Amino acid sequence: MHKVSLSSVTPLVVALLCGQPAGAAEAGDPQVVDTDVGGVEAPVIPVDELAPKLAKDVGDLVVAGYLRALSGINSEGSRAACFQLAGSQAKYRLGNECEVYGELFIGKQLASFADGATLTANTMFSLNTPMAYNTAGNSTQGRVAQAYVAAEKLSLLNGGAAWAGRRYYKREDIHINDFFYWNPQGLGGGVEDIAIGGVKVSLAFFREDNQDQPIKADRYDFQVRGLKANPNGALEFGLSVIPESGHVNTGGDSGWSVTVQHRQSNILGDGWNKFAVQYGVGPGTGLGSTGPLTNTTADKRWRIVEGLYAQMTPKLGGMLTAVYQKDQSPAGDQTWTSLGGRLTYGFTEHWKLQGELGHDRVQPTAGETRNLTKLTIAPTLAMARGFWARPELRLFYTYARWNEAAALAANGSGNSAIASTASTGIFASGNRGSTIGLQFEGWW
Numbered sequence: 368m369h370k371v372s373l374s375s376v377t378p379l380v381v382a383l384l385c386g387q388p389a390g391a392a393e394a395g396d397p398q399v400v401d402t403d404v405g406g407v408e409a410p411v412i413p414v415d416e417l418a419p420k421l422a423k424d425v426g427d428l429v430v431a432g433y434l435r436a437l438s439g440i441n442s443e444g445s446r447a448a449c450f451q452l453a454g455s456q457a458k459y460r461l462g463n464e465c466e467v468y469g470e471l472f473i474g475k476q477l478a479s480f481a482d483g484a485t486l487t488a489n490t491m492f493s494l495n496t497p498m499a500y501n502t503a504g505n506s507t508q509g510r511v512a513q514a515y516v517a518a519e520k521l522s523l524l525n526g527g528a529a530w531a532g533r534r535y536y537k538r539e540d541i542h543i544n545d546f547f548y549w550n551p552q553g554l555g556g557g558v559e560d561i562a563i564g565g566v567k568v569s570l571a572f573f574r575e576d577n578q579d580q581p582i583k584a585d586r587y588d589f590q591v592r593g594l595k596a597n598p599n600g601a602l603e604f605g606l607s608v609i610p611e612s613g614h615v616n617t618g619g620d621s622g623w624s625v626t627v628q629h630r631q632s633n634i635l636g637d638g639w640n641k642f643a644v645q646y647g648v649g650p651g652t653g654l655g656s657t658g659p660l661t662n663t664t665a666d667k668r669w670r671i672v673e674g675l676y677a678q679m680t681p682k683l684g685g686m687l688t689a690v691y692q693k694d695q696s697p698a699g700d701q702t703w704t705s706l707g708g709r710l711t712y713g714f715t716e717h718w719k720l721q722g723e724l725g726h727d728r729v730q731p732t733a734g735e736t737r738n739l740t741k742l743t744i745a746p747t748l749a750m751a752r753g754f755w756a757r758p759e760l761r762l763f764y765t766y767a768r769w770n771e772a773a774a775l776a777a778n779g780s781g782n783s784a785i786a787s788t789a790s791t792g793i794f795a796s797g798n799r800g801s802t803i804g805l806q807f808e809g810w811w
Contacts, residue, residue: 429474432811436467439763439804443793446500446800450767451784452727452739453776456692456782457546459707459725462743462763462806463543465499465783470512476547483520490514491535499783501792524561527569531556536571537590539628541674541688543709543723548643548672548690549586549626551607551655552576566593576657583690584657585613595631603628609650609657617660622649624668627706638677645670652694662696667758671692676754682719684754685710700732713752721745721761729776737773739788742766745806758809768799 395646437445449465451458470493478486479755491513496506515532532554557571573586587608594602594733605626611619624647631640645654652658652668659666670692678684690705714720722745728738745763749756767788774790786792787800794800 369419400613427476429472431472431474432470433809434467434469435464435806435808437462437464437804437806439802441500441793442801445793447498447804448500448787448794448800449802450739450765450769450787450800451782452729452737452769452773453780453785454701454731454737455703455705455727455739457541457544457705458727459544459692459709459723459741461543461709461721462745462761462765462802462804463741464806465494465497465502467498468800469494472513477516482522484522485519486516487519488516497783500788501783503635513565524558525563527561527567528557529556536573537569539643541641541672541686542676542727543686543688544705544707546672546690547687548645548670549605549628549655551586551605553586553656555586557588565595566591567575571659573613576653580657582614582617582660584609584660588655590633597631600629600631600707603630605655607647607651607653607655609660611760614650614660619659619661620649620663622647622651622658622662623656624648624651624653634675635677635679639675640675641672643672645672646757651752665695665697667695678754682713682752683710684746686754702730702747704730706730711747711752711754711810713749716752719747719749719752721747730771734776735770735772737770737776739767739769739773758807761806761808763806764801764803766799766801771798774798 392760404556405766410419419523427752441448447465449463468588470491471489472489474487474489476485485785490511492509493512494509511533513534515530515534517528517530519528520526521528534554538547540547551571551573553573553576554569555573557569559569559571560567561569569590571588573588575583589606590604592603596602599719607624609622611621626643626645627721628641628643634640647654647668649662649664649666650658650660652662652666654668654670659682670690674686675688676686683707687708688705690703692703693766694701705725705727707723709723711719713719723743724741726740728739730736743763743765745761747759747761749759762764771790773788774795777785777789778791780786780789787794788798790793
């Protein structure tokens with residue numbers, strides 16, 4: 368991320384909007400429909416939360432961006448194929464994101480005040496183009512992913528902020544599978560990071576999670592973060608409430624969810640560990656976002672998420688994750704478990720080797736257990752040896768295999784990565800497939 372003049376921003380904007388289309392991630396934004404549908408989801412950039420906070424110097428414009436692109440050939444001879452298990456809410460992403468996706472963040476300070484308070488305007492544009500063999504055409508879609516104003520460092524709020532607009536709000540994810548397990552983003556407003564008794568308190572109201580949400584719903588989000596639990600460790604709490612009165616004529620009940628997370632920092636330097644426990648009822652099964660509005664109090668979801676990142680030596684870095692999710696519904700229960708990791712090793716300053724292995728399993732009460740295992744090896748040109756060093760250009764080979772139950776469950780899916788595993792698809796004869804190609808990822 369850097370600060371630039373308006374004149375130098377113009378070519379960048381034109382290049383991104385016209386010459387660098389971006390791609391649709393398979394998992395999709397949090398939606399009130401099943402995640403199997405797919406859609407658009409922005410990845411977490413390490414500077415994602417920094418961008419609005421850097422837009423503070425009068426007269427300066429802050430620009431931050433992200434771009435990823437993948438192209439390749441699958442083992443059946445057509446364009447790149449990506450792979451995801453039906454019923455899972457994420458997929459392991461190294462060499463497994465069949466799209467070109469880009470976003471451009473622009474922040475501008477509008478005013479500053481004698482007491483240190485500031486007023487900023489922030490916006491983010493995103494573009495995406497699907498590149499998988501089984502996507503109809505390569506039409507590019509664009510949207511305004513964020514657009515909000517924020518008054519920060521307010522003495523009235525004890526150093527907190529007030530904001531309004533469309534925003535990626537206090538999102539938590541695991542990078543290697545792009546799983547946004549706690550994602551209260553949306554269109555709304557609120558106050559945040561009010562310092563009270565050693566913790567920071569935030570309260571927000573949202574009317575919709577994203578532009579694709581077919582039925583709007585009121586959602587109230589309350590968070591407390593920064594409760595010291597141990598050296599370099601803190602507890603974080605979230606409560607989401609979706610009243611029935613805010614989504615009339617859906618047939619569903621009121622919903623709610625709670626999240627408790629422990630965050631451990633400074634592991635071997637900049638490493639961290641996140642352990643989250645979540646529970647939701649009714650439309651609260653979105654666990655921070657809005658779940659299906661037709662859900663009643665009979666619909667429940669438990670989730671446990673573990674994520675660990677460490678740069679163990681200057682050459683060796685890695686990330687591990689595990690997910691356990693239990694859904695209970697009158698239509699039948701379902702359990703999703705996921706375990707995976709990525710290792711990177713920098714042989715030289717600009718050449719490293721990456722490997723990623725992930726396994727997903729879905730166990731419905733009605734039907735056979737389905738599973739998928741995915742492996743990627745990727746020799747990589749990079750700016751530096753570290754795990755987070757970007758940009759990167761990867762020559763990758765991805766291999767996936769799944770069982771017959773997974774293939775049958777994938778039939779008819781609108782998610783191209785899930786559809787790749789269908790019993791009616793091009794890999795049906797062996798329930799396995801692979802892709803070799805190039806993948807670029809970078810942020811600034």
